[in-house]
Amino acid sequence: MNRPLRFHSLLRLFLALLALTLTLLSTAHAGVMTRDALKSIYPSPYQVGEKDAALPVWPVFRQNATETQLVGYVFESMDLAPIPGFSGVPANLLILLDAKGNFLDVRVLSQHEPVFLEGLGPAPLDAFVAQYRGLSLTDSVRIDTPPRAGGKREGGAVHLDGVAKATASVRIINQSVLSSALKVARAKLGFSGASDPDRVARVNTEVLETRTLAQLEAEGMVAHQALTNAQVEAAYAGSDGEGLDAVAKAEPQALFSEAYIALASVPSIGRNLLTEAAWKRLSDRLEPGDHALLVFYRGRYGVIGEDFTAGTVPDRLLIKQSGLNIEMRDLDLELKPRESALAGMSMRVFRVIAQAGLDPAQPLDVTLLVRRSKGVIYPERIDRAFHTALRLPTRFVVLPPEADGGWSAPWRARWPELALLAAGLAVLAIALARQRALTANARRFAWFRQGYLLFTAIFIGWYAQGQLSIVNITGALQALREGRGLGFLLYDPMTVSLWAFVLVSLVVWGRGTFCGWLCPFGALQEFVGKAAHALRIPQLRLSRAADARLKLIKYGVLAAIIGSVFLSTALTDSLVEAEPFKTAITLGFVRSWPFVLYAVLLLAASAFVYKAFCRYLCPFGAGLALLGRMRLFNWLPRRAECGQPCQTCRHRCDYGAIERDGRVRYDECFQCMDCVVIYHSDAQCAPRILEKKRARVVPIRAVEKL
Incomplete structure (x- = not known):
């Protein structure tokens, strides 16, 4: 039995449901740390210093008897690695890193991840980030989902417990922690900017080949740099440093500087250039993963200055990778060369610690700085750089496995699910095309x-967590508004894959492909509606005018949510809860009771008004309806008689998407294809029934004569 329902009554019902959601939500506020706030977090015996002028970090000290020792640096991840989450806003984490690159503390200051705002709540995220305490930047971190044994070391990696139903979010958090910590380590602890220490190749210590100095030089494993006075003078031509070197002017072809430079920590280099005893002495001074830069030099300009202090950073020699400096320190070792050609040369060996991230598989730029001074009281210094390169053949290195922190990891890990999704989407595309x-x-x-x-x-929905949502749109808008990219979306391969298909389908078929076939919450509503029909629950049939007015509500909800993106992140977090998708699909109704009640009421409404939420309140559906105006085809078949005079499809359309004149409103069509079934049915389509009747031949029997 269908009952007419007044427009204002139903409008009040939906507005009441929306108000219930918005008034029960909590909001999160991000804050910026101050020195006073940090003092309360890290009280005595810790001392928080002044904020660094060049990098947004605070040094943390500890008083030890009469000595004040540097503990490490504390910083906010948002200042250094603002990687957007799925709301489009980065999580902000407070991280305390010690002077050796170990995590002393990691805690959440603010976050806007939908799954952690409500539902799961913040506790699982707090527990996840707490696992970093005690780990080092040299540890290879793997995230296990489902969780198995947090903190367990296995196969050279540390396994952290992930969070079920929040796999992509914790991967983004992990990337934020590591990226921000590495920036601090590079700037303050001597780490290399070229590579993450966990993502570099390692020297293959199993390979040992006998080579002469000439052969090593020919293969690029030893860099040979020889500069004459004339070459150096030419570099100063036209500058204030030109002509300041009297020796260079007097003897232009004489040797200025010559050096042989090599990574002696590679066995096939070090054991060929050094005696066995010298190689052993060097090896004993290196920790696993360390590198040793061996330099033999001669000439009137050496690789270290006259006031150089042993055990410190060289003042004339620099090494870089990917354009960024790598710190090295003198080992203060005297090592005897094996090669006679090196016997008369001076020698220094410099250590590069493993944490610096030097990648032996990548080219290494070695720079000799030449400095001239002009003036006496306040001399002007004029520098020139002379470069040479080192590169190891691939047989001498072991390439690292693909790191777990990037976006490619979840794509590889979820390939079976992606393959099944691709098959399902292919089936749907073929079905709609035929x-x-x-x-x-x-x-x-x-x-x-x-x-x-x-x-x-x-x-x-429930298994692959592929429910598209208005959060995808607001997250992208917030990221773009704040000048960040959309790369964070790649951490959720199911969402990206579905979006790719939906964007194509919007152009070909319109919004109904997603709303009618691929929306998990929409599917639940349809099941409820079909069950209600089977149980003969009375349906509330709206008038055409009321139906048309109610359909405008979803556009108002969409406008409010989009507008909030440019006003307040906290407001956006609240407004997106107009969607019950997170409650019903992402969290499987495991959430606080107001949200569960809201989702259940919306599903129950579908028992009386077919797919009420989809038709009248869904902001994501409203957005797709607007985007669906790009549709290129009117692909649903129509007859000339549709609407004039036949009204069968219009009366049977549960969505009210067919006009009185027979036209289909594609922005309100959910592609249930009931009208297409009627169109091809000889038993349901009135024009086809009439055609068959007209074509029927009625046999005439002869009348028997009496």
Whole structure:
């Protein structure tokens, strides 16, 4: 039994449900740390110093008897690695890193991840980041989902417990922690800017080949730099440093500087250039992962200055990778060369610690700085740099496995799910492209549709967590508004894959492909509506005018949410809860009771008003309806008689998407294809029934004569 329902009554019902959601939500506020706030977090015996002028970090000290020791640096991840989460806003973490690159403390200051705001709540995220305490930047971090044994070391990696239903979010958090910590380590602790220490190749210590100095030089494993006075003078031509070197002017072809430079920590280099005893002495001074830069030099300009202090950083020699400096320190070792050609030369060996991230598989730029001074009281210094390169053949290095921290890891880990999703989307695309064959048999089509909606609800929704949402749009807008990229979306391969298909389908078929076939919450509503019909629950049939007015509500909700993106992140976090997707699909109704009640009420409403939320309140559906105006085809078949005079499809359309004149409103069409089934049915389509009647031949029997 269908009952007319007044527009204002239903409008009040939906506004009341929306108000219930918004008034029960909490908001999160991000804050910026101050020195006083940090003092309260790290009280005595710790002392928080003044904020660094060049880098947004605070040094932390500890009083030890009469000596004040540097403990490390504390900083906020948002200042150094603002990687957006799925709300488009980066999480902000407070990180305390010690002077050796170990995590002393990691805690959440603020976050806007939808799954952690409510539902799971903040506790699982707090527990996740707490696992970093005691780890080092030299540790290779792996995130296990489902969790297994947090902090367990296995195969050279440390395994952290992930968070079920929040896999992509914790990967973004992990990237924020490591990226921000590495920036501090590079700037303050001597780490290299070229590579993450966990993502560099290692020297292959199993390979040992006998080579002469000439052979090593020919293969690029030893860099040979020889400069004459004339070459150096030419570099100063036209500058204030030109002509300041009297010796260079007097003897232009004489040797200025000559050096042989090599990574002696590579066995095939060090053991060929040094005696066995010298090689052993060097090896004993190196920790695992360390590198040793061996330099033999001669000439009137050496690689160290006259006032150089042993054990410190060289003042004339620099090494760089990817354009960024790598710190090295003198080992103060005297090592005897094996090669006679090196016997008369001076020698220094410099150590590069493993944490610096030097990658032996990548080219290494070695720079000799030459400095001239002009003036006496306040001399002007004029520098020139002379470069040479080192590169190891690949047989001498072991390339690292792909790191777990980047966005490619979840794509590889979820390839079986992505393959199944691709197969499902291919089936749907073929079905929509061959609609006549699909809808020729009404019973077969009904089974296909219900089966596909089960696939959508169970696999895409609950299992693969592929529910598209207005949060995807607000997150992208917030990221773009703040000048960040959209790379954070790549951490959720299911969402990206679905979006790619939906964007194509918007152009070909319109918004109904997602709303009618690929929305898990929409599938749940349809099941509720079908069950209500089977149970003969009375349906509330709206008037055409009321239906049209109610459909405008979702555009108002969409406008409010989009507008909030430019006003307040906290407001956006609240407004997006107009969608029940996170409660019903992402969290499987495991959430605080107000949110569960809201989602259940919306599903229950579908028992009386078919897919009420989708038609009247869904902001994501409103957004897709607007984007669906890019549609290129009117692909649903129509007859000349549709609407004039036949009204069968219009009366049977549960979405009210067919006008009185027979036109289909694609912005309100959910592609249930019931009208297509009717169109091809000889038993349901009135024009086809009439055509068959007109074509029927009535046999005339002869009348028997009496």
